[in-house]
Amino acid sequence: IEAVAENYCGTLITLDFPSVGATENAILAATGAQGETVICGCAREPEIVELCAFLQTMGIETVGAGTDRIRVWGQISKKDPHVRIHGDRIAAGTYLAAAAVAGGEITLTGAPVTSMKATLQALCGCGCLIQIMAL
Secondary structure (H helix, E strand, C coil): CCCCCCCCCCCCECCCCHHHHHHHHHHHHHCCEEEEEEEEECCHHHEEEEEHHHHHCCCCEEECCCCCCCEEEECCCCCCCCCCCCCCCCHHHHHHHHHHHHHHCCCCCCCCCCCCCHHHHHHHCCCCCCCCCCC
């Protein structure tokens, strides 16, 4: 599939269900549109919040990250962003689970523990010993 759009404008986008990938793609597409785009039915995951925060460092205005309705005002960014991207919570949880299943040990650096509460509780409930250490 190849799509080409020239001079496209903001619009209302309604997602059938809250998909992280669909929300991210709609947000990114909206950054290049002229005017305001409203995205309804958004995913609320931390990755969406982080994407919007990143875009804001580039001068793209977004409102509503972390809710089911996000507004994006499109424009071409001229700012050079300098941000630190957090570790992926799903990848971190997968590595922790793999170590648990294998009966081994693992050290993760930069894991986003604040957004992994349920995963960490589940692993502890299964008998895993987890130590969270500050850097």
